[in-house]
Amino acid sequence: MNNIVMDGRAVSKKAKESIAAKVLELGKKGIVPSLAVVLVGDDPASKVYAGQKKKNCESVGISFDFHQLPGETSESELLDLVEELNRDDGVNGILVEMPLPGHISNERIQAAIDPDKDVDGSNPANLGRLMSGLPSLRPCTPQGAMYLMDSYDVEFEGKHAVVVGRSNIVGKPVGMMLLEKNATVTYCHSRTANLTEVLRSADIVVAAVGRPKMITGEMIKPGAVVVDVGINSTEDGIVGDVDYDSVASVAGAISPVPGGVGPLTIAMLLGNVVTSAERRCSES
Numbered sequence: 001m002n003n004i005v006m007d008g009r010a011v012s013k014k015a016k017e018s019i020a021a022k023v024l025e026l027g028k029k030g031i032v033p034s035l036a037v038v039l040v041g042d043d044p045a046s047k048v049y050a051g052q053k054k055k056n057c058e059s060v061g062i063s064f065d066f067h068q069l070p071g072e073t074s075e076s077e078l079l080d081l082v083e084e085l086n087r088d089d090g091v092n093g094i095l096v097e098m099p100l101p102g103h104i105s106n107e108r109i110q111a112a113i114d115p116d117k118d119v120d121g122s123n124p125a126n127l128g129r130l131m132s133g134l135p136s137l138r139p140c141t142p143q144g145a146m147y148l149m150d151s152y153d154v155e156f157e158g159k160h161a162v163v164v165g166r167s168n169i170v171g172k173p174v175g176m177m178l179l180e181k182n183a184t185v186t187y188c189h190s191r192t193a194n195l196t197e198v199l200r201s202a203d204i205v206v207a208a209v210g211r212p213k214m215i216t217g218e219m220i221k222p223g224a225v226v227v228d229v230g231i232n233s234t235e236d237g238i239v240g241d242v243d244y245d246s247v248a249s250v251a252g253a254i255s256p257v258p259g260g261v262g263p264l265t266i267a268m269l270l271g272n273v274v275t276s277a278e279r280r281c282s283e284s
Protein backbone atom coordinates (compact mmCIF):
# COMPACT_ATOMS: atom_id res chain seq x y z
CA MET A 1 0.00 0.00 0.00
CA ASN A 2 1.30 3.41 -0.86
CA ASN A 3 -0.02 6.85 0.03
CA ILE A 4 -3.65 5.77 0.07
CA VAL A 5 -6.19 8.09 1.64
CA MET A 6 -9.05 5.97 2.98
CA ASP A 7 -12.13 7.94 1.98
CA GLY A 8 -14.76 7.33 4.65
CA ARG A 9 -17.39 9.43 2.91
CA ALA A 10 -17.25 7.38 -0.31
CA VAL A 11 -17.19 4.07 1.58
CA SER A 12 -20.05 5.18 3.80
CA LYS A 13 -22.14 6.15 0.76
CA LYS A 14 -21.74 2.65 -0.69
CA ALA A 15 -22.47 1.02 2.67
CA LYS A 16 -25.66 3.06 2.96
CA GLU A 17 -26.74 2.01 -0.55
CA SER A 18 -26.48 -1.63 0.44
CA ILE A 19 -28.35 -0.93 3.71
CA ALA A 20 -31.13 0.83 1.74
CA ALA A 21 -31.40 -2.27 -0.47
CA LYS A 22 -31.83 -4.47 2.63
CA VAL A 23 -34.50 -2.10 3.95
CA LEU A 24 -36.36 -2.51 0.64
CA GLU A 25 -36.17 -6.30 0.99
CA LEU A 26 -37.59 -6.11 4.53
CA GLY A 27 -40.30 -3.78 3.20
CA LYS A 28 -41.47 -6.55 0.84
CA LYS A 29 -42.15 -8.64 3.97
CA GLY A 30 -44.07 -5.76 5.52
CA ILE A 31 -41.30 -4.75 7.92
CA VAL A 32 -40.03 -1.20 8.33
CA PRO A 33 -36.90 -1.16 10.55
CA SER A 34 -37.12 1.50 13.22
CA LEU A 35 -34.73 3.31 15.51
CA ALA A 36 -35.80 5.02 18.75
CA VAL A 37 -33.45 7.76 19.91
CA VAL A 38 -33.79 9.16 23.43
CA LEU A 39 -32.32 12.52 24.38
CA VAL A 40 -32.46 13.75 27.98
CA GLY A 41 -31.97 17.52 28.36
CA ASP A 42 -30.96 19.90 25.62
CA ASP A 43 -27.22 19.46 25.14
CA PRO A 44 -26.61 21.21 21.77
CA ALA A 45 -24.08 18.63 20.49
CA SER A 46 -26.40 15.72 21.35
CA LYS A 47 -29.24 17.50 19.54
CA VAL A 48 -27.06 17.82 16.43
CA TYR A 49 -26.12 14.09 16.62
CA ALA A 50 -29.78 13.12 16.99
CA GLY A 51 -30.66 15.30 13.98
CA GLN A 52 -27.93 13.61 11.91
CA LYS A 53 -29.28 10.19 12.86
CA LYS A 54 -32.78 11.23 11.80
CA LYS A 55 -31.54 12.45 8.41
CA ASN A 56 -29.50 9.30 7.84
CA CYS A 57 -32.30 6.96 8.92
CA GLU A 58 -34.72 8.66 6.57
CA SER A 59 -32.22 8.50 3.69
CA VAL A 60 -32.21 4.68 3.79
CA GLY A 61 -35.89 4.16 4.73
CA ILE A 62 -35.47 3.43 8.46
CA SER A 63 -38.24 4.88 10.60
CA PHE A 64 -36.96 7.33 13.24
CA ASP A 65 -38.73 7.77 16.52
CA PHE A 66 -37.42 10.64 18.66
CA HIS A 67 -38.02 10.91 22.42
CA GLN A 68 -36.90 14.23 23.89
CA LEU A 69 -37.15 14.28 27.68
CA PRO A 70 -36.58 17.22 30.03
CA GLY A 71 -33.19 17.51 31.76
CA GLU A 72 -34.79 16.86 35.16
CA THR A 73 -36.11 13.43 34.11
CA SER A 74 -35.28 10.93 36.88
CA GLU A 75 -33.31 7.73 36.30
CA SER A 76 -36.37 5.60 37.07
CA GLU A 77 -38.48 7.54 34.56
CA LEU A 78 -35.82 6.97 31.91
CA LEU A 79 -35.59 3.28 32.84
CA ASP A 80 -39.39 3.06 32.43
CA LEU A 81 -39.12 4.49 28.91
CA VAL A 82 -36.29 2.07 28.04
CA GLU A 83 -38.44 -0.83 29.31
CA GLU A 84 -41.38 0.37 27.23
CA LEU A 85 -39.17 0.53 24.11
CA ASN A 86 -37.71 -2.92 24.94
CA ARG A 87 -41.24 -4.37 24.93
CA ASP A 88 -42.39 -2.54 21.78
CA ASP A 89 -42.18 -5.00 18.85
CA GLY A 90 -42.25 -2.08 16.42
CA VAL A 91 -38.88 -0.81 17.72
CA ASN A 92 -35.74 -2.57 16.43
CA GLY A 93 -33.05 -0.29 17.80
CA ILE A 94 -32.79 1.86 20.92
CA LEU A 95 -30.14 4.51 21.36
CA VAL A 96 -29.91 6.78 24.39
CA GLU A 97 -27.71 9.80 23.67
CA MET A 98 -24.72 10.01 26.03
CA PRO A 99 -23.61 11.63 28.20
CA LEU A 100 -26.72 11.74 30.36
CA PRO A 101 -27.26 14.43 33.02
CA GLY A 102 -25.12 13.80 36.13
CA HIS A 103 -27.97 12.39 38.26
CA ILE A 104 -28.45 9.44 35.85
CA SER A 105 -26.00 6.55 35.53
CA ASN A 106 -24.88 6.05 31.90
CA GLU A 107 -23.94 2.45 32.73
CA ARG A 108 -27.27 1.54 34.35
CA ILE A 109 -29.22 2.90 31.38
CA GLN A 110 -26.94 1.24 28.83
CA ALA A 111 -27.26 -2.10 30.64
CA ALA A 112 -31.07 -1.81 30.73
CA ILE A 113 -31.40 -1.78 26.93
CA ASP A 114 -32.42 -5.14 25.47
CA PRO A 115 -29.14 -6.51 23.98
CA ASP A 116 -31.04 -7.42 20.79
CA LYS A 117 -32.00 -3.75 20.37
CA ASP A 118 -28.72 -2.26 21.57
CA VAL A 119 -27.70 -0.85 18.19
CA ASP A 120 -24.90 1.13 19.82
CA GLY A 121 -23.35 -2.24 20.69
CA SER A 122 -22.08 -0.98 24.03
CA ASN A 123 -24.33 -2.98 26.34
CA PRO A 124 -22.15 -5.30 28.51
CA ALA A 125 -23.96 -8.33 27.04
CA ASN A 126 -22.99 -7.33 23.50
CA LEU A 127 -19.40 -6.55 24.47
CA GLY A 128 -19.21 -9.96 26.15
CA ARG A 129 -20.62 -11.67 23.05
CA LEU A 130 -18.04 -9.88 20.91
CA MET A 131 -15.27 -11.10 23.20
CA SER A 132 -16.68 -14.64 23.10
CA GLY A 133 -16.86 -14.64 19.28
CA LEU A 134 -20.67 -14.89 19.34
CA PRO A 135 -23.03 -13.03 17.00
CA SER A 136 -23.79 -9.63 18.49
CA LEU A 137 -24.64 -6.05 17.69
CA ARG A 138 -21.17 -4.53 17.54
CA PRO A 139 -20.16 -1.03 18.60
CA CYS A 140 -20.48 1.28 15.61
CA THR A 141 -17.16 3.15 15.60
CA PRO A 142 -14.88 0.08 15.89
CA GLN A 143 -17.05 -1.65 13.30
CA GLY A 144 -16.66 1.42 11.07
CA ALA A 145 -12.86 1.42 11.45
CA MET A 146 -12.75 -2.26 10.42
CA TYR A 147 -15.18 -1.73 7.55
CA LEU A 148 -13.04 1.13 6.24
CA MET A 149 -9.89 -1.03 6.30
CA ASP A 150 -11.74 -3.98 4.74
CA SER A 151 -12.92 -1.72 1.93
CA TYR A 152 -9.29 -0.99 1.10
CA ASP A 153 -8.31 -4.67 1.34
CA VAL A 154 -6.03 -4.14 4.32
CA GLU A 155 -4.46 -7.47 5.31
CA PHE A 156 -4.72 -8.34 8.99
CA GLU A 157 -3.41 -11.88 9.31
CA GLY A 158 -0.06 -12.01 11.07
CA LYS A 159 0.22 -8.21 11.14
CA HIS A 160 1.06 -6.28 14.27
CA ALA A 161 -1.88 -4.02 15.06
CA VAL A 162 -1.44 -1.36 17.75
CA VAL A 163 -4.55 0.20 19.26
CA VAL A 164 -3.93 3.43 21.14
CA GLY A 165 -6.78 3.80 23.64
CA ARG A 166 -8.63 1.19 25.70
CA SER A 167 -12.13 2.59 26.18
CA ASN A 168 -15.04 0.14 26.24
CA ILE A 169 -16.67 1.83 23.28
CA VAL A 170 -13.71 2.17 20.88
CA GLY A 171 -10.27 0.88 21.90
CA LYS A 172 -11.08 -2.48 23.51
CA PRO A 173 -13.65 -3.63 20.92
CA VAL A 174 -11.56 -2.60 17.90
CA GLY A 175 -8.68 -4.64 19.36
CA MET A 176 -11.00 -7.66 19.68
CA MET A 177 -12.08 -7.26 16.06
CA LEU A 178 -8.45 -7.07 14.90
CA LEU A 179 -7.68 -10.18 16.93
CA GLU A 180 -10.60 -11.98 15.30
CA LYS A 181 -8.96 -11.17 11.94
CA ASN A 182 -5.76 -12.87 13.14
CA ALA A 183 -3.73 -9.73 13.75
CA THR A 184 -1.31 -9.69 16.69
CA VAL A 185 -2.76 -6.96 18.86
CA THR A 186 -1.09 -4.57 21.31
CA TYR A 187 -3.09 -2.08 23.38
CA CYS A 188 -1.49 1.21 24.41
CA HIS A 189 -2.93 3.70 26.88
CA SER A 190 -1.97 6.60 29.11
CA ARG A 191 0.37 4.43 31.23
CA THR A 192 2.21 2.84 28.31
CA ALA A 193 5.89 3.50 28.90
CA ASN A 194 7.32 3.17 25.41
CA LEU A 195 4.56 4.34 23.07
CA THR A 196 6.85 5.46 20.22
CA GLU A 197 8.78 2.19 20.28
CA VAL A 198 5.58 0.12 20.18
CA LEU A 199 4.04 2.25 17.46
CA ARG A 200 7.14 2.02 15.29
CA SER A 201 6.71 -1.76 15.17
CA ALA A 202 3.06 -1.52 14.06
CA ASP A 203 1.80 -2.55 10.64
CA ILE A 204 -1.63 -1.20 11.57
CA VAL A 205 -2.30 1.68 13.98
CA VAL A 206 -5.74 2.56 15.29
CA ALA A 207 -5.70 5.83 17.23
CA ALA A 208 -8.60 6.35 19.66
CA VAL A 209 -7.19 8.72 22.25
CA GLY A 210 -8.86 12.12 22.12
CA ARG A 211 -5.60 14.13 21.94
CA PRO A 212 -5.17 16.39 18.93
CA LYS A 213 -2.39 15.36 16.53
CA MET A 214 -0.65 13.26 19.19
CA ILE A 215 0.70 10.64 16.81
CA THR A 216 3.33 12.05 14.47
CA GLY A 217 5.20 10.80 11.41
CA GLU A 218 8.36 9.74 13.25
CA MET A 219 6.27 7.35 15.40
CA ILE A 220 5.05 5.42 12.35
CA LYS A 221 6.72 2.60 10.45
CA PRO A 222 6.96 3.42 6.74
CA GLY A 223 4.06 1.83 4.85
CA ALA A 224 1.86 1.24 7.93
CA VAL A 225 -1.94 1.57 7.80
CA VAL A 226 -3.12 4.35 10.11
CA VAL A 227 -6.75 4.71 11.12
CA ASP A 228 -7.58 7.85 13.05
CA VAL A 229 -10.70 7.57 15.20
CA GLY A 230 -10.06 10.79 17.15
CA ILE A 231 -12.39 13.74 16.88
CA ASN A 232 -10.93 16.81 18.59
CA SER A 233 -12.33 20.31 18.43
CA THR A 234 -9.46 22.83 18.21
CA GLU A 235 -8.87 26.43 17.13
CA ASP A 236 -7.99 24.97 13.71
CA GLY A 237 -11.32 23.14 13.52
CA ILE A 238 -11.89 19.39 13.93
CA VAL A 239 -8.65 17.36 13.93
CA GLY A 240 -7.83 13.75 14.67
CA ASP A 241 -5.39 12.09 17.08
CA VAL A 242 -2.96 11.76 14.19
CA ASP A 243 -0.85 14.60 12.82
CA TYR A 244 -2.16 14.07 9.30
CA ASP A 245 0.54 15.88 7.31
CA SER A 246 3.57 14.24 8.90
CA VAL A 247 1.95 10.77 9.07
CA ALA A 248 0.50 10.82 5.53
CA SER A 249 4.00 11.18 4.09
CA VAL A 250 5.15 7.98 5.87
CA ALA A 251 2.04 5.78 6.03
CA GLY A 252 0.94 3.36 3.33
CA ALA A 253 -2.70 4.25 4.01
CA ILE A 254 -4.33 6.80 6.29
CA SER A 255 -7.87 7.86 7.19
CA PRO A 256 -8.43 11.61 7.36
CA VAL A 257 -10.38 13.55 9.99
CA PRO A 258 -12.98 14.61 9.12
CA GLY A 259 -14.08 12.25 6.36
CA GLY A 260 -12.57 8.99 7.67
CA VAL A 261 -14.09 6.80 10.38
CA GLY A 262 -16.78 9.36 11.34
CA PRO A 263 -19.07 8.78 8.32
CA LEU A 264 -18.75 5.01 8.80
CA THR A 265 -19.93 5.20 12.41
CA ILE A 266 -23.39 6.36 11.37
CA ALA A 267 -23.54 3.84 8.50
CA MET A 268 -22.75 1.02 10.95
CA LEU A 269 -25.52 2.25 13.26
CA LEU A 270 -28.01 2.01 10.38
CA GLY A 271 -26.61 -1.45 9.59
CA ASN A 272 -27.15 -2.55 13.19
CA VAL A 273 -30.80 -1.41 13.07
CA VAL A 274 -31.33 -3.46 9.91
CA THR A 275 -29.54 -6.50 11.41
CA SER A 276 -31.78 -6.28 14.46
CA ALA A 277 -34.90 -6.09 12.24
CA GLU A 278 -33.71 -9.02 10.09
CA ARG A 279 -33.11 -11.18 13.18
CA ARG A 280 -36.56 -10.41 14.53
CA CYS A 281 -38.04 -11.23 11.15
CA SER A 282 -36.27 -14.60 10.96
CA GLU A 283 -37.39 -15.47 14.51
CA SER A 284 -41.09 -14.78 13.83
Ligand code: NDP
Pocket residue numbers: 141164165166167168169170171188189190191192195208209210211229230231232261262265
Ligand atom coordinates in the same frame (compact mmCIF):
# COMPACT_ATOMS: atom_id res chain seq x y z
P1 NDP B 1 -11.73 7.88 26.09
O1 NDP B 1 -11.38 9.19 26.69
O2 NDP B 1 -12.79 7.04 26.73
O3 NDP B 1 -10.41 6.97 26.00
C1 NDP B 1 -9.21 7.52 25.60
C2 NDP B 1 -8.13 6.49 25.70
O4 NDP B 1 -6.89 7.10 25.32
C3 NDP B 1 -7.92 5.96 27.13
O5 NDP B 1 -7.81 4.55 27.08
C4 NDP B 1 -6.64 6.62 27.59
O6 NDP B 1 -5.85 5.81 28.43
C5 NDP B 1 -5.90 6.80 26.28
N1 NDP B 1 -4.93 7.89 26.37
C6 NDP B 1 -5.11 9.13 26.89
N2 NDP B 1 -3.97 9.84 26.83
C7 NDP B 1 -3.04 9.01 26.27
C8 NDP B 1 -1.66 9.16 25.97
N3 NDP B 1 -1.02 10.29 26.21
N4 NDP B 1 -1.03 8.12 25.42
C9 NDP B 1 -1.66 6.96 25.15
N5 NDP B 1 -2.98 6.77 25.42
C10 NDP B 1 -3.65 7.78 25.98
O7 NDP B 1 -12.09 8.18 24.57
P2 NDP B 1 -12.98 7.35 23.51
O8 NDP B 1 -12.42 5.99 23.33
O9 NDP B 1 -14.41 7.50 23.82
O10 NDP B 1 -12.69 8.23 22.22
C11 NDP B 1 -11.40 8.33 21.67
C12 NDP B 1 -11.43 9.35 20.55
O11 NDP B 1 -12.29 8.87 19.53
C13 NDP B 1 -11.96 10.72 20.95
O12 NDP B 1 -11.27 11.70 20.20
C14 NDP B 1 -13.41 10.67 20.51
O13 NDP B 1 -13.92 11.96 20.23
C15 NDP B 1 -13.29 9.85 19.27
N6 NDP B 1 -14.52 9.15 18.89
C16 NDP B 1 -14.85 9.16 17.58
C17 NDP B 1 -15.96 8.53 17.15
C18 NDP B 1 -16.26 8.53 15.68
O14 NDP B 1 -17.41 8.35 15.29
N7 NDP B 1 -15.26 8.69 14.81
C19 NDP B 1 -16.89 7.88 18.09
C20 NDP B 1 -16.39 7.79 19.44
C21 NDP B 1 -15.26 8.45 19.82
P3 NDP B 1 -6.31 5.38 29.93
O15 NDP B 1 -7.29 4.28 29.74
O16 NDP B 1 -5.05 4.92 30.58
O17 NDP B 1 -6.91 6.60 30.55
